[in-house]
Amino acid sequence: MASPEEVTFGPLLFWSIGMMLLAAGCLLLFLVTYQKRLLLQELRLRMAESAHQQQLLAAVIDAQEGERERIGQDLHDGIGSTIATAKLLVNRLSNRPAPENAPELLAMVEELMAAAVHEARSISHSLYPAVLARFGLAEAIQHLVDVCNETGTLAIELELDYTQPLALAQELALYRICQELMHNALKHAKGATSLLVSLQQHHPHLTLEVADNGCGFAAARLPAGGGAGLRNIDVRVQMLGARLHQQSTPGQGSRFIIQLKAPA
Known part of the structure; x- marks a missing residue:
């Protein structure tokens, strides 16, 4: 039991x-x-x-x-x-x-x-800018500014501090963005007397800036239905994994800043 x-x-x-x-x-x-x-x-x-x-x-x-x-x-x-x-x-x-x-x-x-x-x-x-493939982004932008200055349309000031080259595809995308922004400024920045193009490399960022003192515009961002040039800029910024900042006020000019991570 x-x-x-x-x-x-x-x-x-x-x-x-x-x-x-x-x-x-x-x-x-x-x-x-x-x-x-x-x-x-x-x-x-x-x-x-x-x-x-x-x-x-x-x-x-x-x-x-x-x-x-x-x-x-x-x-x-x-x-x-x-x-x-x-x-x-x-x-x-x-x-x-x-x-x-x-x-x-x-x-x-x-x-x-x-x-x-x-x-x-x-x-x-x-x-396809041959100078870019041969001498790099800094020389290509310098040549672009020199050519535009020869036209006498607008005085362009260039600031360069670019010591660590990127890959050719990235440099080409940045060159195209700079080219498009300069073209837009020369064409649409009515009343502008100066245009600043700046390429600055300060780790961990690379910054491309294009600014004018022209008529400016009221839009706070690139319009979805904007021209082909604006769409090209937006697409290339996305492909670079970069960020685009815009500052513009009617009568006070426009400023575009593209910022991406620079190589270590």
């Missing part, structure tokens, strides 16, 4: 084992549920990242099409019209008898062809 202690210990043992099994089951259920939530969260993040990449790709394609359209317009309005005019003058020179002002017409043809060559080189440089 079992003792009272054995009778009491048996149910207690089964109860303890049952509680342990229940606790283990609850823990297993919690782990499975938690793992499922993690997987769902990771899936949502991947879907969001995929959607962002698709949007970025669409923006890149749109920006490329905008650049092609602008280059086509430059070819049509610049080189195309220049060569067409030169062709008309050559046709006049080919008449018999030759016109009395043939020397003047020939000089005009030579001048037009020289302008066409200069325009072709300018477009070629805008497609």
Whole structure:
């Protein structure tokens, strides 16, 4: 006959084992549920990242099409019209008898062809700046500023402190941003008398700044439906993983600052 202690210990043992099994089951259920939530969260993040990449790709394609359209317009309005005019003058020179002002017409043809060559080189440089590949970002921006200063449209001041080069793709993106911002300032900053272009490298950041003292604008950010140039800037800033800061007030000019992490 079992003792009272054995009778009491048996149910207690089964109860303890049952509680342990229940606790283990609850823990297993919690782990499975938690793992499922993690997987769902990771899936949502991947879907969001995929959607962002698709949007970025669409923006890149749109920006490329905008650049092609602008280059086509430059070819049509610049080189195309220049060569067409030169062709008309050559046709006049080919008449018999030759016109009395043939020397003047020939000089005009030579001048037009020289302008066409200069325009072709300018477009070629805008497609891919050879000075960037050969000498780096600082020299490329220096050359860009020098060319713009030769036009005499606006006095451009340049500040450079760039000692640690980035990868060529990053330098090209920064050059394109600088080129677009300068183009916008020269075209749209009415009343401006000066333009500042600054490239400063202070670890851990690299900062590109383009500022003018022109008419400014009221928008606080790049408009979603803005021109192709503005979309190009926005896309390249995203591709660089950089940040774009804008400061502009009507009548007080505009200031664009692009900041990204510099290499150690």
